[in-house]
Amino acid sequence: MARAEPDDPLSLNSPSGDRDSSSPEPGKRRVAVPRRGTADPVKALLHRHRDLCERAVDPLEIVAGLEAQGVTDRTAARFRHRDVFSLAEELYARVPRGGERGPRTAPPPAPRVRADWILLTLLPGALGAATVAGLRLTHGHPRVLVACTGVLAVALALRAALRRGPLAGPTGTGTHAWRASSTGTHAWRAGSTGTHAWRAANGTRAWTLWLLGYAVLGDGLLNAAVTGGPDALPTGTPNGSWPTATAPALALTLACAPAAWCAHLLAAGARRRLAGSRGLEDFTAAAKPLLFGAFALFVGAFTALLVVCGTVLRESPACPQTLALGALLLLARLLSVHHHRHAPAVVLGAAAATEAVAVALPLAARLPGCVVLATPVRTLVNAWGAAAVPALGCGIAALVLLVHAGRTLTQASAHAPTGAPE
Template sequence: MTPAPRDPEWRLPAAPASEAALPAVGSVAADPGEGTGLDLRAGGAQLPGPRAEEPATVPPAPEVTAPGLSAKPARRGPADPVRALMHRHRELCERAVDPLEIAAGLEAHGVTDRTAARFRHRDVFSLAEELYARVPRGNGAPARPAQEGAAHTGWAGWTLAALAPGAVAALTVTGLALTEGPVRLAVGAAGALGLAAALAVAVRRGPLRAAGRTVPAARVWTLWLLAYALGGDGLLQATLAGGPDGAWPVTPGPLLGLALAVAPAAWCARLFATRARRRLAASRGLEDFAAGTRPVLLAAVALHLAVLAGLLTLTGFAPGALALGTLLLLARLLAVHGFPETAASCLAAACAAEALALASVLAGRVPGCDLLAAPVRSLVDTWGPGAVPALVCGGAALGLLAHATATLSRASAHATP
């Protein structure tokens, strides 16, 4: 009897080509009798167990992903929020010699403590510390101790430069008192040129130096204000009297006091810069720094005002010179710390007001225009000719002080140049 043919469905299906590359639990030998334990007889298939000498290994299942989908969920937003800020301000971070300069630069670009909170930092200073630590700097970057040491060793040089205007002015006043006629005129001209040169040297060294931050027109406005302090009151008095007829009187005393006050002004500027820098290092927030810097600025201005008042008492007190000295100090502080445009505008406004006062008196001589000279005439009759520069320079100094209190209390005003 011929056995019936077996059902062809019992045969194992052939493995596809792609499965040939997948690792298997065990290898199937060509000969089923070579110790594989796999029985393909009609009784059924028996899967092999692990060999005693070889532990069974189960490969990890491959990740199956649908077409067009990522195996991992996409992140929303950058994982490192500081990285974008670091690249945006990389030049600032590379040239900074300490984290304080980075904090000042960030504050100048509008980064506040609230902005720093979005970068997972409590304030701008901690954010600047991370940027300083993460951005590499070249070996040629200057070090802070070297700069501070150079500034400390050079204080004698800028102190002598600050004393030069006072010395030149004192010699000129002495020469004017001992001479007369053409010689006196020559001494006055030489003294004026020497004083201008000494002032130029004094403001180019030390705490009054504002390298690359000046407005050229500010020199013209400063010279005008100093010239008015020398002879403006006499010119106004002579103009109100119908003149001037020939030379009008000059008062060198206030100008001498202003020249002598250049050295105290330089030391007050140094005091403010040093104290503000220390406050910047100790502060942990922009508001904290501003609150601690404003009293330092007011103290420096008050100290200079007291010293100037004492010098003017010795050389010839004039309220206009006192107000002018305060105005010039505030203007220079703003220029030194990076705000020369505002300082120059305020000096120009003071010059325009003094020129307008003189022009209104001259315009009042025109028939029917007497009212134009009435305000100045009334002011001079009540308080004297010195009331005009006192009112003009005093008002400008108050406005500049309010602006400086808000501006110089920012960390960005104390970045190292």
């Protein structure tokens, strides 16, 4: 007798032997449909997903789990329910929980605004401003000491800001965690892909550090490499032989605060819409303008920060490439916060590789017989300037992540509570 595939989310097979008598054709996936005449079509589905239903803390968690396994509103109609939300409420109500009866009527609380994460998101900008001021007021060895101390302090402040509040990533300690793969969504038990998640997180950190370092030193290094340099180490000023872009660096540290607020608005708005939606399509339609609105709000705030920093420091704010980098980092963080780590790691790595290759080709062209290697980069720099490399690399990467976020962060499974702390 043909058996349904083990990962079929709609499989109604049970140990009692209640199976569909029809066998699927070779090479075709079996589609399980409630048998005609079955008095209780939800019973077999409950047996199939009993583990999810027993451990869920709210019907919305069952909604997320069912959606992650491919269950749609059309599928719920075959089980005599108008949508997945209604089906999840019945599944939640029919599982005993030590005397608790029926689903919780109150929606899950929206993430709260807390003073601790507000202060932590302001800290990187304050330390960045102090570091830039120290660099402007010192010379020689004291300037090197100020630069090293300031970079370390800002890095620690950013680490603290990314561990608390809306920008905090998933802890992985919940009973279930849900994430999306590049070809579709599927459920995974916490810890089952721990090694892969650890590698993705480390890759994301490494590429982010490279991109931030390039924003400060990259354009000056590329210009120097194309013209035969660099002849000296960076001095921490925008006027040296290897210029340092302090205005974009300061704007990026200050942008931590608006990024946290936009992430909070997205999470709170999505949670409210999730509690009030009566279908997955209804939630997606409401979540898309919320996502793109939060993204546009961050871009506007970041643009204002760039202009202010450039004016105060009397430097070029490097708007195109810095805006592209800020948008890329925000989208990567939003995806990571909502359990989508793989795509940010890959896209950030591609952007970092683009910048690394652009710097390496002019240097490699100095080898005998390799002059032709520098032709593409030199042509691009002569036509559009050194800023064209990070602007194109980060801009295309941000566009890819924006499209990916529009598909994944507008799903109920990305915002339903999974037991992780806010």
